[in-house]
Amino acid sequence: MSTLSLDRYLARESAIHAADARLKFIATAGFILALSLLPVGAFAALALAWAAVVIASAAARVGWLRTTTGAFFALPFLLAAAPLVFTRQADPLGEVDLRLFTLTVSGEGLKMFATIALKSWVSVQAALLLSFTTPFHELVDALRRLRLPSLMVAIISFMYRYIAVLAEESSRMMRARAARSASRDGHTGGSVIWRAKVVGSMVGSLFLRAYERSERVYAAMQSRGFSGEIRHMGGRKLRSGEWLALGTVAAGLSGFSVAARLWFPTA
Amino acid sequence: MSIPPLFLLHAPDGFLSTPIAAVMWLVTVLALAVAVRRADANLDEKAVPLMGVMAAFVFAAQMFNFQVAGGTSGHLMGGVLVAVLLGPWAGTLVMACVIAVQALVFQDGGLVVMGANIFNMGVVGTFGGYLLYRVLATVLGGEKRARLPAAAIAAWLSVVIAAVLVSFQLALSDTTSLRVALPAMVGVHALIGIGEAVITVAALSFIAATRGDLLHIARPALAGQGSQQ
Numbered sequence: 001m002s003t004l005s006l007d008r009y010l011a012r013e014s015a016i017h018a019a020d021a022r023l024k025f026i027a028t029a030g031f032i033l034a035l036s037l038l039p040v041g042a043f044a045a046l047a048l049a050w051a052a053v054v055i056a057s058a059a060a061r062v063g064w065l066r067t068t069t070g071a072f073f074a075l076p077f078l079l080a081a082a083p084l085v086f087t088r089q090a091d092p093l094g095e096v097d098l099r100l101f102t103l104t105v106s107g108e109g110l111k112m113f114a115t116i117a118l119k120s121w122v123s124v125q126a127a128l129l130l131s132f133t134t135p136f137h138e139l140v141d142a143l144r145r146l147r148l149p150s151l152m153v154a155i156i157s158f159m160y161r162y163i164a165v166l167a168e169e170s171s172r173m174m175r176a177r178a179a180r181s182a183s184r185d186g187h188t189g190g191s192v193i194w195r196a197k198v199v200g201s202m203v204g205s206l207f208l209r210a211y212e213r214s215e216r217v218y219a220a221m222q223s224r225g226f227s228g229e230i231r232h233m234g235g236r237k238l239r240s241g242e243w244l245a246l247g248t249v250a251a252g253l254s255g256f257s258v259a260a261r262l263w264f265p266t267a
Numbered sequence: 268m269s270i271p272p273l274f275l276l277h278a279p280d281g282f283l284s285t286p287i288a289a290v291m292w293l294v295t296v297l298a299l300a301v302a303v304r305r306a307d308a309n310l311d312e313k314a315v316p317l318m319g320v321m322a323a324f325v326f327a328a329q330m331f332n333f334q335v336a337g338g339t340s341g342h343l344m345g346g347v348l349v350a351v352l353l354g355p356w357a358g359t360l361v362m363a364c365v366i367a368v369q370a371l372v373f374q375d376g377g378l379v380v381m382g383a384n385i386f387n388m389g390v391v392g393t394f395g396g397y398l399l400y401r402v403l404a405t406v407l408g409g410e411k412r413a414r415l416p417a418a419a420i421a422a423w424l425s426v427v428i429a430a431v432l433v434s435f436q437l438a439l440s441d442t443t444s445l446r447v448a449l450p451a452m453v454g455v456h457a458l459i460g461i462g463e464a465v466i467t468v469a470a471l472s473f474i475a476a477t478r479g480d481l482l483h484i485a486r487p488a489l490a491g492q493g494s495q496q
Contacts, residue, residue, distance in 0.1 A: 083447035119281030149303040155364045158319020166327035200469020214320035228312030
């Protein structure tokens with residue numbers, strides 16, 4: 001059994017949890033943008049940024065290890081950046097003999113690769129911290145208040161409500177497939193194309209279930225007086241203290257970006 | 268549980284340079300603004316829950332995996348499938364929302380690079396895929412007769428073109444060398460695209476066999492004419 005929940009929220013009592021989701025979203029996006037702007041080899045700045053995430057995770061009482069280790073799974077994408085290590089010419093460090101041809105490891109390429117890996121790793125941690133400290137419905141509401149078109153807000157809200165139901169449905173279907181597909185260890189039945197066709201039929205079947213569910217949902221909404229418009233609670237404006245916090249974050253991140261270009265040592 | 272990264276198409280933060288990410292955001296925001304207007308203009312009220320549940324459907328359908336080789340597994344991207352079922356505007360919005368939620372909740376894809384991810388899979392992979400589907404269907408003898416072959420080719424191309432776009436974005440960001448990445452990405456995704464094509468066709472023919480009416484009804488429901496049921 002697996003139930004999938006959109007909420008990765010960890011209920012704790014902390015100032016970060018209590019903060020307005022708009023602030024957290026803007027701060028996280030700004031932080032990741034500042035990381036994105038760092039030059040190649042800005043390892044000191046990256047270390048500082050990582051320290052900031054660790055401190056924030058500790059302050060939010062979610063445990064810095066959770067964000068740090070949770071961020072590793074995004075790393076397969078590094079394969080895409082791996083060629084850099086060999087295709088740059090500057091600062092050759094050594095050669096790898098692959099019999100057919102030799103690859104030259106470039107110091108410059110290695111430095112670029114490491115920068116990308118660390119940027120991505122710290123960025124994922126910041127995004128993780130956001131989802132650990134912000135319930136999803138608050139995040140969606142923040143996006144609505146930040147002027148995401150109401151149609152997209154509606155789609156995301158419905159998606160949030162039904163994702164667990166449909167994910168449960170799809171895992172039931174996969175369990176049924178597994179129950180019908182006995183096989184010896186390390187062997188799989190049928191050809192790859194055949195297996196993909198089976199998945200296709202499951203997708204088709206899931207579509208029908210989802211479609212019919214959406215009809216029931218609509219009927220239920222209609223019977224409760226839905227007239228085509230989704231109404232939201234008014235929500236409050238940001239308080240002056242929150243504007244101040246936003247300004248501080250913006251100033252801090254700009255200062256960080258400038259300092260990283262001008263004063264921080266780069267490798 | 269988390270969803271395995273969708274091939275190598277969900278770029279994480281840090282992989283695209285800021286100017287490239289910004290340009291892609293700009294293009295994506297413009298495209299989505301048009302899609303929202305067009306979809307909003309001819310929505311009936313039933314379409315809102317339909318699109319929301321369909322976004323959850325795409326997400327759940329991407330969980331169906333099948334073994335390919337050596338412990339790797341393939342699964343659906345779903346852009347062309349959704350566009351054929353819901354129409355291009357609604358399909359694009361649904362895919363954009365799926366990609367946004369995957370990034371916000373599962374960190375599957377970054378925030379600053381989200382514009383590029385939505386552009387590759389949601390705008391080009393879905394809207395562009397749908398245009399290809401329509402052109403191919405017309406060329407091959409009408410949507411009714413040529414639905415499946417047109418969907419197959421469009422689904423395959425949508426994955427391959429997305430891979431080409433990712434490669435160029437990475438190369439322009441100085442994150443990889445185009446000479447190495449382009450053939451590798453296109454090669455891998457040409458194979459993955461076969462899975463996409465087979466799944467899309469099997470799903471469409473399953474729907475045609477069981478609820479053929481939906482291939483026609485899902486779209487009028489989103490085009491303001493109401494469902495005939």
